Amino acid sequence: MTEIKDINESTAKDQFILYWGDMGSQWGVNRSVAQIHALLFLSTSPMNAEQISDELGIARSNVSNSLKELVGWKLIRRVPIAGDRREHFVAEVDVWEMAMLIAQGRKEREIDPAMAAIDMCIRQADDEPNLNPVILNRMKEMQEFLQTADRWSSQMLSVPKSRLNALMKMGDKVFSLLKLTGKKSE
Amino acid sequence: MTEIKDINESTAKDQFILYWGDMGSQWGVNRSVAQIHALLFLSTSPMNAEQISDELGIARSNVSNSLKELVGWKLIRRVPIAGDRREHFVAEVDVWEMAMLIAQGRKEREIDPAMAAIDMCIRQADDEPNLNPVILNRMKEMQEFLQTADRWSSQMLSVPKSRLNALMKMGDKVFSLLKLTGKKSE
DNA sequence: CCATTATTTCTCTCAATACTGAAATAAGTG
DNA sequence: CACTTATTTCAGTATTGAGAGAAATAATGG
Incomplete structure (x- = not known):
């Protein structure tokens, strides 16, 4: 018992x-x-x-x-x-507001430090003349991706949540538009 | 040394x-x-x-x-x-592909179990006639949010990555459009 | 400014999980 | 089908982080 x-x-x-x-x-x-x-x-x-x-x-x-x-x-x-x-x-009881706060926090804890780290690596790489260019290139692609993701999420977080809500709820239509001309896996 | x-x-x-x-x-x-x-x-x-x-x-x-x-x-x-x-x-060396794989994995590990859990709670709540309606309502809002987020992310993951790339890179324009009629913080 | 009550800081214990190295298993090879 | 080499499983160890409780600090009221 x-x-x-x-x-x-x-x-x-x-x-x-x-x-x-x-x-x-x-x-x-x-x-x-x-x-x-x-x-x-x-x-x-x-x-x-x-x-x-x-x-x-x-x-x-x-x-x-x-x-x-x-x-x-x-x-x-x-x-x-x-x-x-x-x-x-x-x-905070508004679930959309909550989600945005969490997203904000995650961006700060995950994307921002990742960007700082990759920047340091690339700065170091610039001092290494005999670094394989393929490796440098992969790092730069990662850096560019993180920058894009960073700007994108910043903007996403500044959209009024009512709009975001509406956008996500009509996701079907938005996405079918996006996929129209897309090639299979490229 | x-x-x-x-x-x-x-x-x-x-x-x-x-x-x-x-x-x-x-x-x-x-x-x-x-x-x-x-x-x-x-x-x-x-x-x-x-x-x-x-x-x-x-x-x-x-x-x-x-x-x-x-x-x-x-x-x-x-x-x-x-x-x-x-x-x-x-x-996988394509950073966009990588990001989508990670997003996919996270959805499965985070959103899916969250949905399963909230569904169980609400099923339980339906058996409790004297549950405060405010509480039930908050749970239902959470459930609805998770469902929307789930559908949205599924669709996001099915967009060809080339399109996603293009979309995110021109994020500025997309978002300024979205924000046009948005009210300040609602 | 002392007494009381609220809050925070600190140290210690315990539990979870990462990681190792050995043993067991599986997969090839002659 | 033995023998070698690759991989996985398992059991134990070490590391990390969560959480408890005591001690210290801060806030408020008489």
Whole structure:
């Protein structure tokens, strides 16, 4: 007789938090951060750190650090509650806004450092007169790709989300247009 | 007097492998896998597992498993070499093709399981008559978003890469069109 | 400015996972 | 069908990162 509930017996909300936390690992954020985010996403009122700690059963200090990380992603923000000293937090609940915030964060964490690294490599390569030109060329292609992807994602992120939503929902039409003249695999 | 070279003294190719390996962690693949991928990406001829093991100084067994993972991503493939029993590998060197393979892999590992999870939650939620409708609604919005993103990315991945390349490179024009009538942050 | 309560920092433990090296298996070869 | 060589599996080790709890700091109120 254990106190741990089988996931099949727990409520939809609890399940959501569990799954979301689990997926967090896959997405590069740790479980605590993902669980707290899920909890706040489904919460109908602001929560303070202690409430979160109690509800999820994770250490108060862990909650503190995780909240800081989520604020860094702008996925949650602090809200003052009248007559309460403690800090309260709410999540961004618009899923499109959320997606754009995550995309933004990923771009910063993934594309930007990749660009910095490749730039350094190519600077080094320029000092190597007997470097195989094929190798240099591959590096340059990678660099160019990253630059294009970088500019593209920056622009993508500046599109108003209502438009993005509309665009993606009518994706079929956009894409069939794009594929019209495309050759098979080139 | 150590044998470990300072990164500033190593060649551009070695630097690239080191940085790529390092970024791998950020991207969710381990260092060995990322380093092997980088090595093959810059290699002008097919390599066998032993060569890779020697060049990168990682265990032969580790190379074997990492190669399998890279083949799983379709980022490398086996090529037979006449008169050599050993398996040789080459990387996909087209950066656009590479990007699409990675996107494909990520969709499968990130979006697909997320969709499966949210579907289960909502199925559970339907059995809970006194679930706060706001919560149910948030879950449903998330579900709808994931479905849209899923369809959209599937379609994106089926666009011939030459077209995608052209589209992204002229991104400016596409996006300025999109933003024309957009309201500021809604 | 002391007392109380909230928050953060720090150190330690534990768990997850990367990696190694040996053993086992598989694939060729004479 | 033995013998060599290539590859994979497995079990143990090392490294990394998550998370807990105590200690330190900061904020607020009397």
